[in-house]
Amino acid sequence: MVGDSRPIGVxxxxxxxxxxxxxxxxxxxxxxxxxxxxxxxxxxxxxxAETVQAYALQATRLLLGEGVKMxxxxxxTASAVALYVLQESWxxxxxxxxxxxxxxxxVAATKNGRIAVIATEGTVQGGAYARAIHLQRDDAQVVxxxxxxxxxxxEEGWTDGPATLASAQHYLxxxxxxDNAPDTLVLGCxxxxxxxxxxxxxxxxxxALVDSAExxxxxxxxxLESGGLASEGHTGAGKTIRFFATDSPERFARVGAIxxxxxxxxxxxxxxxxxxx
Amino acid sequence: MVGDSRPIGVxxxxxxxxxxxxxxxxxxxxxxxxxxxxxxxxxxxxxxAETVQAYALQATRLLLGEGVKMxxxxxxTASAVALYVLQESWxxxxxxxxxxxxxxxxVAATKNGRIAVIATEGTVQGGAYARAIHLQRDDAQVVxxxxxxxxxxxEEGWTDGPATLASAQHYLxxxxxxDNAPDTLVLGCxxxxxxxxxxxxxxxxxxALVDSAExxxxxxxxxLESGGLASEGHTGAGKTIRFFATDSPERFARVGAIxxxxxxxxxxxxxxxxxxx
Numbered sequence: 001m002v003g004d005s006r007p008i009g010v011x012x013x014x015x016x017x018x019x020x021x022x023x024x025x026x027x028x029x030x031x032x033x034x035x036x037x038x039x040x041x042x043x044x045x046x047x048x049a050e051t052v053q054a055y056a057l058q059a060t061r062l063l064l065g066e067g068v069k070m071x072x073x074x075x076x077t078a079s080a081v082a083l084y085v086l087q088e089s090w091x092x093x094x095x096x097x098x099x100x101x102x103x104x105x106x107v108a109a110t111k112n113g114r115i116a117v118i119a120t121e122g123t124v125q126g127g128a129y130a131r132a133i134h135l136q137r138d139d140a141q142v143v144x145x146x147x148x149x150x151x152x153x154x155e156e157g158w159t160d161g162p163a164t165l166a167s168a169q170h171y172l173x174x175x176x177x178x179d180n181a182p183d184t185l186v187l188g189c190x191x192x193x194x195x196x197x198x199x200x201x202x203x204x205x206x207x208a209l210v211d212s213a214e215x216x217x218x219x220x221x222x223x224l225e226s227g228g229l230a231s232e233g234h235t236g237a238g239k240t241i242r243f244f245a246t247d248s249p250e251r252f253a254r255v256g257a258i259x260x261x262x263x264x265x266x267x268x269x270x271x272x273x274x275x276x277x
Numbered sequence: 278m279v280g281d282s283r284p285i286g287v288x289x290x291x292x293x294x295x296x297x298x299x300x301x302x303x304x305x306x307x308x309x310x311x312x313x314x315x316x317x318x319x320x321x322x323x324x325x326a327e328t329v330q331a332y333a334l335q336a337t338r339l340l341l342g343e344g345v346k347m348x349x350x351x352x353x354t355a356s357a358v359a360l361y362v363l364q365e366s367w368x369x370x371x372x373x374x375x376x377x378x379x380x381x382x383x384v385a386a387t388k389n390g391r392i393a394v395i396a397t398e399g400t401v402q403g404g405a406y407a408r409a410i411h412l413q414r415d416d417a418q419v420v421x422x423x424x425x426x427x428x429x430x431x432e433e434g435w436t437d438g439p440a441t442l443a444s445a446q447h448y449l450x451x452x453x454x455x456d457n458a459p460d461t462l463v464l465g466c467x468x469x470x471x472x473x474x475x476x477x478x479x480x481x482x483x484x485a486l487v488d489s490a491e492x493x494x495x496x497x498x499x500x501l502e503s504g505g506l507a508s509e510g511h512t513g514a515g516k517t518i519r520f521f522a523t524d525s526p527e528r529f530a531r532v533g534a535i536x537x538x539x540x541x542x543x544x545x546x547x548x549x550x551x552x553x554x
Contacts, residue, residue: 151429162443162447166442247325
C-alpha cells in the first residue's frame with residue numbers, strides 16, 4: 001500500500017512558484033511533483049483577468065494530462081483571478097491557490113488587525129488578498145502595495161545588496177510609518193520569499209512576516225490528508241520532480257535555481273507548447 | 278499634393294518603444310503614426326527567437342491591415358531576431374529595426390574602438406549588436422551587458438533615485454573599469470532612454486552615450502526620403518497617433534506616459550486580440 005502515488009501538479013507563470021514547490025517538497029517528502037512554468041507568457045502580474053484565466057486553463061490542462069491528483073496554483077496573480085474558474089473546470093480534482101493560505105496566516109499573525117500585503121500590480125488591483133482577509137476578519141485593515149521591481153530583482157538573483165535594499169526602503173518604508181502601522185506583512189508574490197532577508201532588514205524584527213509559500217504547503221498537506229490523497233512513498237521509478245516550461249529551458253534552469261534553492265539541470269526541463277497541448 | 282499620407286507603423290512588445298515613437302514624432306511632424314504594443318505577451322526580452330518571431334509576425338500583420346507605408350520595430354529584441362523575417366514577409370513595405378541605427382551610431386561615436394552595449398537578456402544572447410557593429414568595423418571590441426532590472430525600474434517610473442542609481446552602478450561600474458574600458462555606451466533597449474540621466478551620472482561625462490531611439494528616427498527619416506514615402510503634411514482628419522495594445526489599456530496609458538514623455542488618454546488606446554486579427 002503506497003496511498004495515492006499520483007503526482008501533485010504545480011503551476012506558475014514562471015519560476016517564482018518554485019519557492020512554493022520548494023516548501024511543498026520539504027514538507028511532503030513522500031510526494032512526486034510536476035511543475036509547469038508558463039515562461040513564454042510571463043509575467044502574469046501585469047495582464048488582465050481574462051487573459052490570465054485563459055492562460056491558467058491552458059496551463060493546468062497540461063498538468064491534468066500528466067495525471068496529477070491535485071493542482072497547486074503557485075502564482076498569486078493566477079490564484080487571485082483564476083482559482084474559481086479552475087476549481088469549476090477541473091472538479092473533482094482539488095485546486096489550491098496561494099491567496100487563502102497567505103490571508104489566513106496573516107489574520108492569525110496580526111495583533112492590531114492591520115495587515116500589509118505586497119504583491120504584483122495585477123494581484124493588488126484584483127484585491128483578492130483584501131477580500132480573503134476580510135472574509136476571516138471583517139474589521140481588519142488591509143494596506144496593499146504593488147512591488148513590480150521586486151520581481152525583476154528576484155529574477156536577477158539580487159536577493160540583497162544596495163539596489164534591493166533601496167527598493168525595499170522605497171516600497172516598504174512608507175507602509176510602516178506612523179502610529180497606525182500594520183504589524184504584519186504578507187509576501188503576496190511567490191518571487192518575494194528570496195528577498196525575505198532584505199525585507200526583514202527594512203521592516204525590523206517587530207513585524208510578522210508571512211511567507212505564502214510555507215503557508216500554502218501546510219494547506220496542501222491538510223488537503224491531501226483530508227481527501228485521502230496522500231502518498232505513502234514513491235517507488236523510485238521516475239524523477240521526484242518533473243519540470244515543464246513554455247519557453248527557454250536554459251533560462252528556466254538558471255533563474256529557477258534561485259527560487260528552488262538548488263541547481264536545476266537544463267536537460268531536466270521539458271519544453272512544451274500549450275497552444276498545441 | 279501631400280506626398281504619401283499613409284501612417285507609419287511602430288511596433289513594440291510593450292510601452293518601451295514609445296521612446297522611439299517620441300523621437301519619430303519630434304523629427305517627423307508631418308507624419309501620422311499607428312503604434313502597437315503587444316502588452317499581453319511582454320516582455321519579449323526573455324523569450325526565445327522562435328517565439329518572438331511568431332509574435333512579431335502577428336503584431337505587424339495588424340499594422341499592415343491599418344494601411345501603414347512602413348514598419349518600425351521599436352523593440353530591440355524583435356529587431357534582433359525578427360527583422361529579416363519581417364522584411365521578407367512584408368516586402369515591399371520597408372521594415373526598419375533599432376539595432377542597425379544604434380550600431381552605426383556607436384561605431385561613429387567611438388574613438389578607441391571599444392563599445393559597450395546594454396540590453397535585455399534576449400538581445401544580448403542573440404548577439405545582434407555585436408554582429409551589426411562588426412559589419413561596419415571588424416576590429417571593434419564589443420562588451421555586452423544584460424540589464425533586466427533596468428526594464429522594471431523604467432516601467433515603475435523610477436527614472437532616478439537610490440534604487441536606480443545602485444542598479445546602474447552594479448551593472449555599469451565593472452564595464453568601464455580599467456585601461457581598456459569602452460568609450461561608448463549604446464542603450465540597446467528602448468526602455469533605457471528614460472534612465473539616461475542616472476546612467477550618465479554613473480558613467481561620467483567622458484563616455485559617449487548612444488540613444489537608439491534618436492538614431493532610429495534619423496534612419497526612418499532617411500528611408501522615407503529615399504523611398505519617396507514622406508508625407509507633406511497630414512490633413513487634420515483623424516488623430517496624429519493611434520495606439521493599440523493587446524492587454525490593459527489602463528496600464529498602457531499610465532506606464533506609456535513615462536516613455537512617451539506626455540500623458541496618454543486611456544480612451545485613446547484600442548484593445549486588440551492578435552490571435553483573432
